[in-house]
Amino acid sequence: MGKILTIHGGVPLKGTVRVGGAKNLVPKAMVASLLGNTPSVLRNVPEIKDVSVVRSLLELHGVNVTQDPQTGDLTMDPTDAKSASNRAIDAHAGDSRIPILFCGPLIHSLGQAFIPDLGGCRIGDRPIDFHLDVLREFGAVVHKGEDGIRISAPQGLSGAKLDLPYPSVGTTEQVLLSAVRARGVTEVRNAAIEPEILDLIALLQKMGAIISVHRDRIIRIQGVDELQGYDHTALPDRNEAASWASAALVTKGDIFVEDAQQRDLTAFLHVYRQIGGEFEVKHNGIRFYHPGGELNPLILETDVHPGFMTDWQQPLVVALTQASGVSVIHETVYENRFGFTEALQRMGATVQVHVDCLGSTPCRFGHRNFKHSAVVMGPVDLRGTDVDIPDLRGGFSHLIAALAAEGTSTVTGIEIINRGYEHFTEKLISLGANVELHEAGVKVGS
Numbered sequence: 207m208g209k210i211l212t213i214h215g216g217v218p219l220k221g222t223v224r225v226g227g228a229k230n231l232v233p234k235a236m237v238a239s240l241l242g243n244t245p246s247v248l249r250n251v252p253e254i255k256d257v258s259v260v261r262s263l264l265e266l267h268g269v270n271v272t273q274d275p276q277t278g279d280l281t282m283d284p285t286d287a288k289s290a291s292n293r294a295i296d297a298h299a300g301d302s303r304i305p306i307l308f309c310g311p312l313i314h315s316l317g318q319a320f321i322p323d324l325g326g327c328r329i330g331d332r333p334i335d336f337h338l339d340v341l342r343e344f345g346a347v348v349h350k351g352e353d354g355i356r357i358s359a360p361q362g363l364s365g366a367k368l369d370l371p372y373p374s375v376g377t378t379e380q381v382l383l384s385a386v387r388a389r390g391v392t393e394v395r396n397a398a399i400e401p402e403i404l405d406l407i408a409l410l411q412k413m414g415a416i417i418s419v420h421r422d423r424i425i426r427i428q429g430v431d432e433l434q435g436y437d438h439t440a441l442p443d444r445n446e447a448a449s450w451a452s453a454a455l456v457t458k459g460d461i462f463v464e465d466a467q468q469r470d471l472t473a474f475l476h477v478y479r480q481i482g483g484e485f486e487v488k489h490n491g492i493r494f495y496h497p498g499g500e501l502n503p504l505i506l507e508t509d510v511h512p513g514f515m516t517d518w519q520q521p522l523v524v525a526l527t528q529a530s531g532v533s534v535i536h537e538t539v540y541e542n543r544f545g546f547t548e549a550l551q552r553m554g555a556t557v558q559v560h561v562d563c564l565g566s567t568p569c570r571f572g573h574r575n576f577k578h579s580a581v582v583m584g585p586v587d588l589r590g591t592d593v594d595i596p597d598l599r600g601g602f603s604h605l606i607a608a609l610a611a612e613g614t615s616t617v618t619g620i621e622i623i624n625r626g627y628e629h630f631t632e633k634l635i636s637l638g639a640n641v642e643l644h645e646a647g648v649k650v651g652s
């Protein structure tokens with residue numbers, strides 16, 4: 207039986223939380239360790255589900271993974287890498303999106319890869335066509351089976367000239383992790399340039415990779431025969447930081463987010479200030495707080511970096527339910543990221559979702575049946591209710607709405623939160639939240 211979180215709302219969250227290493231970098235950095243011929247050391251590793259899934263997959267492939275009990279730093283030694291049985295790999299079907307990134311490294315070290323069905327948040331169809339297309343351009347052969355995808359490269363991987371249909375984060379990572387040891391030069395146009403991608407490039411550069419980043423989203427990679435292990439400290443999780451910032455605004459609180467980095471949050475901070483949230487950038491983090499008074503509504507579009515990150519959208523929508531007036535949000539990255547607003551409406555929020563592109567940039571989802579724009583009217587008084595967490599950020603949004611609401615909420619599916627927020631309940635309690643966690647009828651923390 208899963209855990210149940212009971213939330214007694216109405217308490218402003220106040221105090222300090224430290225964000226861990228980025229969920230959207232750390233598991234990929236772990237995959238990169240397979241490319242080296244000596245051990246890699248990864249620091250600032252969060253205790254989240256994707257890390258344990260990738261650790262298990264690395265171990266199945268013969269990588270010796272050890273963790274420092276004090277610091278949590280991971281050492282990954284790939285010198286005895288070996289093929290794993292499809293059946294063992296398939297036990298991780300549906301757990302995470304990261305397995306698709308094993309393709310290049312496994313082909314380089316073992317000649318082939320088997321990829322189980324992917325997991326991740328259900329916020330759209332999330333196809334992997336771009337990934338498979340670029341792998342084919344590198345010379346890989348893709349066999350789609352009932353249980354997963356088998357990829358081989360009888361002639362090895364060769365550099366390619368690529369132009370992505372969209373600056374996909376995962377596909378850009380696929381290109382990097384495949385091209386660094388491919389024969390010859392790769393050039394990728396329309397690449398993603400998110401901070402986590404640049405951190406992955408930094409780490410690959412430490413391994414000996416030859417990579418240059420150019421203007422207009424162009425990345426060039428000169429393949430090399432061998433790479434060494436790396437010693438790298440993961441960048442802090444900007445999405446966790448933005449989530450806590452929204453929590454401060456929604457609960458009328460004051461949260462110091464230790465290790466939050468301004469340079470990775472510029473677009474978020476700009477919007478936060480427009481709404482009427484206050485922040486103070488310090489040498490070791492950022493303080494986020496509600497200054498009192500009314501919040502302002504706004505018009506917002508999510509976009510690829512350096513735009514407003516889609517993973518910030520869901521928690522911020524809760525803050526917009528507290529703004530005085532009408533806000534319009536156009537989600538241009540995922541076609542189905544407003545499902546979470548149904549529970550917000552049950553809590554008293556006024557949110558309408560539309561299939562039209564309600565923004566200045568017509569997106570890939572316009573004139574199709576995707577409810578990818580939202581109109582939010584505020585301010586409203588939120589009231590507690592029962593919620594079942596649908597996905598990572600939608601779940602965080604429900605939790606902060608419940609924390610701000612009048613009355614009690616009962617939350618199931620809380621395990622999903624562990625995909626992106628380490629020690630979540632402990633952090634909430636340290637911020638003064640009035641919550642109780644029950645497991646199979648037993649209270650385990652309050």
Ligand SMILES: CC(=O)N[C@H]1[C@@H](OP(=O)(O)OP(=O)(O)OC[C@H]2O[C@@H](n3ccc(=O)[nH]c3=O)[C@H](O)[C@@H]2O)O[C@H](CO)[C@@H](O)[C@@H]1O
Nearest residue numbers: 230332333334335336337373374375376377516517539540
């Ligand atoms: C583990 C991880 O890092 N997850 C992040 C990563 O996801 P992920 O790497 O999956 O996201 P992508 O940037 O690839 O996806 C962006 C868009 O491209 C589409 N697409 C992508 C690949 C493909 O083969 N075909 C295709 O159509 C997707 O459906 C989506 O609509 O970047 C997203 C966008 O910043 C973030 O929200 C996720 O938190």
Ligand SMILES: C=C(OP(=O)(O)O)C(=O)O
Nearest residue numbers: 303326327517598599626
């Ligand atoms: C969409 C997200 O993650 P994933 O790509 O791992 O599903 C997220 O972190 O909000």
